[in-house]
Amino acid sequence: MLYQGKSKQVFETDDPRRVVLRFTDRATAFNGVKEAQIGDKGRINCAITTRLFAEVAARGVQHHVVDQLSATELLCERVEIVPVEVVVRSRAAGSFSKRYAVAEGTRLDQPLVELFVKSDALNDPLINDDAAVALGLARRWELAFLKETSLVVHQALAAFWAGHGIELVDAKYEYGRAEGRLLLADELTPDGARLWDAKTGEKLDKDVFRRDLGDLGDTYRALLARIGAA
Ligand SMILES: Nc1ncnc2c1ncn2[C@@H]1O[C@H](COP(=O)(O)OP(=O)(O)OP(=O)(O)O)[C@@H](O)[C@H]1O
Ligand SMILES: [Mg+2]
Known part of the structure; x- marks a missing residue:
């Protein structure tokens, strides 16, 4: 094993x-302060990730997934993760609502991009382009590519979810460097996004766990069934 994350494990293969x-059943929130085992979560998140990466690939976005190996495992290109997380928001929610005192659900005129330092020790602080470049987290052209690509990815995924009666409110994207290319990496799951039922506004993402709104396993199972990937 190369890395044991909060919800996934990364393993070496014969090919360097x-x-x-590997997607596990572990759920965490508030940077690991709250945690639980959610039966079937690993399988569901793996299935959703596979489905969504196929969706963005169809829009010409290069990503790290090579193949699905089992119900919970993906073979991926090994990348050097860019330590900058890209968040795209269509409505105010979560930390954005808190930081600027704007009601959760307030629609934003157009999707906006925020950058955060990928650092559990620092609790993933917000950062701007100049500071990220100054700290050597990414090159300026890389940030431009990450932001532009994330808007394309977000639009593709928003359209996908809308087709299933679900609104993509916000989402976090991670990228990796591999042999001179920047690939969309990590996962595309309801752990790293907000998904609201388009009619009822019901939350269909990890906020169910963060805010004790119900059973996360049931929520994720219903989500997977809704996109027909169960
Ligand atoms: N293709 C890849 N090659 C190498 N590392 C990857 C790849 N895809 C994802 N990763 C990294 O593997 C880890 C997956 O574990 P997990 O998501 O559980 O971590 P985490 O505890 O949430 O921590 P993090 O804050 O780093 O995401 C992440 O750090 C992610 O950036
Ligand atoms: Mg992670």
């Missing part, structure tokens, strides 16, 4: 250019 990403 590839890794296996």
Whole structure:
């Protein structure tokens, strides 16, 4: 094992250019302060990730997934993760609502992009382009590519979810460097996004766990069934 994350494990393979990403049933919130085992979560998140990466690939976005190996494992290109997380928001929610005192659900005129330092020790602080470049977290052209690509990805995924009666409110994207290319990496799951039922506004993402709104396993199972990937 190369890395034990909060919800996934990364394994080396015989090929130094590839890794296996294993989705576990572990759920965490507030930077690991709250945690639980959610039966079936690993399988569901793996299935959703596979489905959504196919969706963005169809829009010409290069990503790290090579193949699904099992119900909970993906073969991926081994990348050097860019330590900057890209968040795209269509409505105010979560930390954005808190920081600027704007009601959760307030629609934003157009999707906006925020950058955060990928650092559990610092609790993922907000950062701007100049500071990220000054700290050597990414090159300026890389940030431009990450932001532009994230808007394309977000639009593709928003359209996908809208087709299933679900609104993509916000989402976090991670990228990795691999042999001179920047690939969309990590996961595309309801752990790292906000998904609201388009009619009822019901939350269909990890906020159910963060805010004790119900059973996360049931929520995720219903979500998977809704996109027909169960
Ligand atoms: N293709 C890849 N090659 C190498 N590392 C990857 C790849 N895809 C994802 N990762 C990294 O593997 C880890 C997956 O574990 P997990 O998401 O559980 O971590 P985490 O505890 O949430 O921590 P983090 O804050 O780093 O995401 C993440 O750090 C992610 O950036
Ligand atoms: Mg993670």
